[in-house]
Amino acid sequence: MAPPRTMAKALLSLVDVQVRRGMNTVLEDCSLLVEAGQTVVLTGANGAGKSTLLETAAGLLPMERGRVQHDHVVVADAEGRRRKSPFTVGMVLQRNGMLGGEVLAEHLQAAMSMSGHSVELDPFLKRFNLMHRANDLVAHLSQGQARKVAVLAGLLPAFASPTPALIILDEPDAGLDEASIDILGRWMNELRTMGHALLVATHDERMMAQATHLYDVDQGKFQTTTAPPEERIENRTSRPTKPLSPAAFGVKMHLRTMMWLNTNAMAGLLTLGILLALGDFMDDLDRLQQMGFILAPTLAVGLCGDPLVAALREERAGVWWRAVGGGEPHAGWIPLAIGAVFTFLTTNGLRDGREMHIVLAGAVLCFLVWHSVGWMQRSTQRLARPHAVFVGLLTPVLILPYSVLISVLS
Amino acid sequence: MLFIGFMGIGTTLLLALLWAPSVSINAFESPAAQRIFYWHVPAAWAAFIAFGALFVGSAGWLFKRSEWMWRLHVAGSEAGLATGLMAVWSGCVWGAAEWGTPWDWTDVRLNSFGLLTLLAIYVVLGRNSQPDGVETRDTFAAFGLYGFVLVPLTYIATRIWTIRHPGPVVATGDGSSINSDMGLVLLIGAVSFTVFIIGHMMTSMRLTALEQRLERMQHRFDGGA
Numbered sequence: 001m002a003p004p005r006t007m008a009k010a011l012l013s014l015v016d017v018q019v020r021r022g023m024n025t026v027l028e029d030c031s032l033l034v035e036a037g038q039t040v041v042l043t044g045a046n047g048a049g050k051s052t053l054l055e056t057a058a059g060l061l062p063m064e065r066g067r068v069q070h071d072h073v074v075v076a077d078a079e080g081r082r083r084k085s086p087f088t089v090g091m092v093l094q095r096n097g098m099l100g101g102e103v104l105a106e107h108l109q110a111a112m113s114m115s116g117h118s119v120e121l122d123p124f125l126k127r128f129n130l131m132h133r134a135n136d137l138v139a140h141l142s143q144g145q146a147r148k149v150a151v152l153a154g155l156l157p158a159f160a161s162p163t164p165a166l167i168i169l170d171e172p173d174a175g176l177d178e179a180s181i182d183i184l185g186r187w188m189n190e191l192r193t194m195g196h197a198l199l200v201a202t203h204d205e206r207m208m209a210q211a212t213h214l215y216d217v218d219q220g221k222f223q224t225t226t227a228p229p230e231e232r233i234e235n236r237t238s239r240p241t242k243p244l245s246p247a248a249f250g251v252k253m254h255l256r257t258m259m260w261l262n263t264n265a266m267a268g269l270l271t272l273g274i275l276l277a278l279g280d281f282m283d284d285l286d287r288l289q290q291m292g293f294i295l296a297p298t299l300a301v302g303l304c305g306d307p308l309v310a311a312l313r314e315e316r317a318g319v320w321w322r323a324v325g326g327g328e329p330h331a332g333w334i335p336l337a338i339g340a341v342f343t344f345l346t347t348n349g350l351r352d353g354r355e356m357h358i359v360l361a362g363a364v365l366c367f368l369v370w371h372s373v374g375w376m377q378r379s380t381q382r383l384a385r386p387h388a389v390f391v392g393l394l395t396p397v398l399i400l401p402y403s404v405l406i407s408v409l410s
Numbered sequence: 411m412l413f414i415g416f417m418g419i420g421t422t423l424l425l426a427l428l429w430a431p432s433v434s435i436n437a438f439e440s441p442a443a444q445r446i447f448y449w450h451v452p453a454a455w456a457a458f459i460a461f462g463a464l465f466v467g468s469a470g471w472l473f474k475r476s477e478w479m480w481r482l483h484v485a486g487s488e489a490g491l492a493t494g495l496m497a498v499w500s501g502c503v504w505g506a507a508e509w510g511t512p513w514d515w516t517d518v519r520l521n522s523f524g525l526l527t528l529l530a531i532y533v534v535l536g537r538n539s540q541p542d543g544v545e546t547r548d549t550f551a552a553f554g555l556y557g558f559v560l561v562p563l564t565y566i567a568t569r570i571w572t573i574r575h576p577g578p579v580v581a582t583g584d585g586s587s588i589n590s591d592m593g594l595v596l597l598i599g600a601v602s603f604t605v606f607i608i609g610h611m612m613t614s615m616r617l618t619a620l621e622q623r624l625e626r627m628q629h630r631f632d633g634g635a
Contacts, residue, residue, distance in 0.1 A: 020539060020543075020544040021543065021545070022543035022544070022545070023542060023543050023544075023629075055576070062548070064544075167631040176540065201553060232560055262413070315413075378551060379549065379553075381547055382541065382545040382548065382549055383540050383545055383546060384540055384541050384545065384546070385540055385541075386589070388536075388539035388540065389530055389532075389539060390531070390535050390539075391532075391535055393528050393529075393531055393532040393535070394528070394529065396524070396525055396528055397525050398580075399515065399521065400518075400521065403515065406539070
């Protein structure tokens with residue numbers, strides 16, 4: 001049952017949604033409407049489907065039936081169609097949704113940039129006693145501090161957004177101290193006053209006190225409650241900023257953490273090392289065989305896939321990016337550069353030549369193979385145990401473009 | 411049916427080794443090894459039937475959410491793995507004797523069939539590594555569909571990119587290139603493998619149904635809905 005419609009804008013509508021997880025049907029004929037200026041709090045026992053409802057509302061989960069709309073835009077439906085939300089979406093998952101290699105302030109700026117605007121960060125950090133940690137890596141924070149950062153990353157896009165935003169919070173109070181929960185409640189009230197819509201799952205009475213409506217997920221019943229009076233706490237100046245794309249974030253993480261060195265580059269270096277150890281053997285080979293050996297280290301680099309895929313499973317960072325950024329971060333142009341470097345090294349090491357067209361072909365091969373394996377890795381993300389799947393068994397399919405390329409080059 | 415299939419395959423082997431005529435020593439490097447052809451070709455034929463079932467089952471699960479179709483997906487992938495491996499290893503043995511190499515990376519037909527078999531291994535092992543659920547079924551059914559793209563590719567490869575692997579000897583449209591006795595043994599092999607693969611899939615579907623029933627009973631004992 002949906003709450004009665006008012007004249008306010010409906011930011012979120014779930015229409016007759018059915019969602020299955022594992023062998024169970026978690027949501028059945030679920031309909032829900034959240035309008036601008038409302039705080040809808042989901043209640044229900046553990047396992048009732050609160051988190052499933054929130055992730056469905058964010059367009060993260062596939063449905064068996066029904067659709068999810070943000071305003072009049074269908075962001076997800078049972079036919080598998082997906083569209084980007086027309087609104088700024090703020091999201092707090094049960095996990096923190098960020099990588100240990102991110103700097104605290106950078107993560108918050110990135111979250112805010114999704115709205116296309118930003119506000120001054122310092123007042124928020126001061127209220128949560130994080131000012132002295134602004135330039136620390138997330139990995140260096142305590143669990144409570146990391147949770148505060150995750151909560152801020154969910155709320156800040158709405159504070160920065162000049163237009164109504166949808167804020168989805170999954171137990172944001174979990175792990176926060178009393179003072180922080182009090183501040184969080186006041187911020188939620190302020191966001192509602194600003195005309196944003198909040199959808200919150202919680203077991204905490206203080207969070208429930210912020211609700212304009214309660215939705216019992218077990219019973220599917222709506223209840224209007226008396227929310228605290230609207231109040232505006234602080235005046236903030238919002239300024240336009242360029243949204244950070246998932247690809248730009250992925251490149252930044254690759255450059256900062258050098259995660260490609262541990263996997264891709266080592267595979268390439270070992271292959272190159274073995275070829276060099278074989279001595280002068282290239283002169284006895286025909287052109288096709290020479291090309292096969294020259295591009296082998298580059299192929300090895302690409303076959304390792306994108307190490308960012310595994311990293312993004314940390315704290316469900318990939319899921320958070322899909323919810324707020326419209327896609328999962330990836331290595332972008334990094335494979336082109338690494339592929340070019342390895343092909344250049346191999347041509348020099350094995351043939352003593354600098355043929356630029358081969359270097360270019362190596363770069364393209366590395367790019368295609370790297371992102372293809374990355375796609376294979378991502379295709380198993382929905383599984384309960386994605387790490388247990390034998391994705392490597394699919395990689396021999398990439399021998400075909402490799403064979404075609406060496407044939408063309410020879 | 412499985413038993414009849416086994417008997418037929420055994421008969422095919424006996425006929426292939428003891429009764430089928432020898433091939434000309436001028437046409438083959440290793441005429442004795444050519445007899446593996448009576449196993450290799452029917453196994454590949456049965457693999458295509460199994461991969462077809464995998465495709466239909468995958469599509470049926472994804473678009474109809476049919477439990478029966480999911481069981482067909484499971485049965486098709488397992489049968490495809492079994493017969494695909496039979497075709498691949500028998501081909502390797504024959505290739506080693508006839509060409510002097512068990513594998514040729516430049517032969518598209520060989521490689522695309524190998525990839526299809528690898529996909530079957532991926533689907534079977536991957537599915538067994540996951541708890542049963544809609545996420546697992548959707549993911550592996552999608553790979554089942556993807557794999558079937560390789561089937562027409564393999565089919566086209568037999569006609570266009572025949573580099574080392576011989577072209578088809580039956581159903582070529584311009585008459586068969588093998589004599590009647592050889593054709594009879596091949597026919598018995600193809601029928602036997604077809605019966606075997608259908609029996610295998612029926613047994614597998616029954617097993618999956620029993621596993622699902624067991625899981626439901628365990629769930630009931632756990633106190634679930």
